[in-house]
Amino acid sequence: MVVVAKISDVPNFGKKVVSVSGKEIVLVNVKGTIYAVENECPHQGSPMNAAVVKDGSISCPRHGYRFSLTDGTCAEHPECTLVTFPVQLNGDDILVDV
Numbered sequence: 001m002v003v004v005a006k007i008s009d010v011p012n013f014g015k016k017v018v019s020v021s022g023k024e025i026v027l028v029n030v031k032g033t034i035y036a037v038e039n040e041c042p043h044q045g046s047p048m049n050a051a052v053v054k055d056g057s058i059s060c061p062r063h064g065y066r067f068s069l070t071d072g073t074c075a076e077h078p079e080c081t082l083v084t085f086p087v088q089l090n091g092d093d094i095l096v097d098v
């Protein structure tokens, strides 16, 4: 686990992109729960930092595939799974296992 950002860096219902070990990761804050997903859609590689977050899922801005924030699965397109990363909070620190 590595510290990647502060919770206060990620606004509620907002996102922040961080680079860790050569990977771009999108942090998402949903009412204080932080999720971490790869900043690359598994469909055709679109960046996910412009994605819409709603009802526990994140929707790719390009073709609208919706991925679970918890495990990256896509109900409509099960062949596509967004990479997700385990997250821990320690005080105001966000730690991600990459």
Ligand code: FES
Binding pocket: 041, 042, 043, 044, 045, 046, 060, 061, 062, 063, 064, 065
């Ligand atoms: S590139 Fe993300 S849904 Fe097509």
